[in-house]
Amino acid sequence: MADATPGLRPRPVSPNIQLDGGIWRWHITMAASIFHRASGMALYLGALLAMAWALSLAAGPDAYGAFSELAGRLIGRIVLIGLTLAAFYHLSNGIRHLFWDAGYGFKPRTATNSAWLVILIAIVATAAFWAVILFTGAA
Amino acid sequence: MAVVRSPLGRARGMGSSKHGVGHFIAQRVTAIALVLLVLWALAAGISLAHGDYDSAVAWLHSPLNAGLACLLAFAAFWHMQLGMRTIIEDYFAKAGTKGALLVLNVFVGWLGGALTIICILKVALAATTGVNT
Numbered sequence: 001m002a003d004a005t006p007g008l009r010p011r012p013v014s015p016n017i018q019l020d021g022g023i024w025r026w027h028i029t030m031a032a033s034i035f036h037r038a039s040g041m042a043l044y045l046g047a048l049l050a051m052a053w054a055l056s057l058a059a060g061p062d063a064y065g066a067f068s069e070l071a072g073r074l075i076g077r078i079v080l081i082g083l084t085l086a087a088f089y090h091l092s093n094g095i096r097h098l099f100w101d102a103g104y105g106f107k108p109r110t111a112t113n114s115a116w117l118v119i120l121i122a123i124v125a126t127a128a129f130w131a132v133i134l135f136t137g138a139a
Numbered sequence: 140m141a142v143v144r145s146p147l148g149r150a151r152g153m154g155s156s157k158h159g160v161g162h163f164i165a166q167r168v169t170a171i172a173l174v175l176l177v178l179w180a181l182a183a184g185i186s187l188a189h190g191d192y193d194s195a196v197a198w199l200h201s202p203l204n205a206g207l208a209c210l211l212a213f214a215a216f217w218h219m220q221l222g223m224r225t226i227i228e229d230y231f232a233k234a235g236t237k238g239a240l241l242v243l244n245v246f247v248g249w250l251g252g253a254l255t256i257i258c259i260l261k262v263a264l265a266a267t268t269g270v271n272t
């Protein structure tokens with residue numbers, strides 16, 4: 001059944017394997033759902049980093065200084081900015097989920113718009129948050 | 140032992156379906172708590188990022204800050220454990236692997252939450268005299 005006989009219409013295939021010209025396409029609501037799970041997993045690690053911050057604070061000034069120094073480096077900044085983005089995204093999309101749980105926002109158009117809104121909020125809030133940290137008076 | 144009962148009959152009777160909702164409710168209640176607590180923590184994080192060790196210790200000496208930080212740790216580690224449980228159940232079909240990861244997830248959740256709260260309390264309850272003001 002591998003090669004199609006010329007003159008015959010191509011056999012119908014499942015939507016998930018229609019590579020082009022099929023009825024399947026990427027939806028922002030799917031991306032929003034995947035991002036929610038991915039950001040949740042990232043925040044799992046973020047919570048463990050928050051635990052490391054608390055451990056360093058309890059251990060004393062030297063340990064806290066080492067943690068702060070690491071957080072201030074480029075790699076630390078990248079991780080923290082990524083976690084902030086994950087936090088704002090998971091937070092706002094979580095509120096979207098709570099609206100769904102209450103029975104609101106299921107119309108396809110509403111769900112699509114709210115998906116874009118949540119992504120926009122996450123990016124803007126993350127940018128604003130780090131603008132405040134990096135460009136306001138450091139003590 | 141063999142119990143002759145159809146799947147539907149089991150679901151309508153005394154199946155696990157009566158208990159599964161506990162996970163659902165806990166996930167939502169911790170989510171609502173975390174909306175408020177995470178926004179508070181992010182705001183606090185800005186001033187903590189600008190401060191040093193002494194200012195972080197002084198911040199936790201406020202009972203309000205220490206209390207909210209403990210609640211945040213409790214809700215966050217609970218919520219993330221519930222979420223990760225769903226992910227493990229979705230992606231790992233083999234009973235051994237799934238079981239081991241589920242247990243590990245529970246351990247990480249409780250250990251992380253306990254350590255974080257104990258650290259917060261240790262700093263919050265330490266005598267202020269030793270702290271350079």
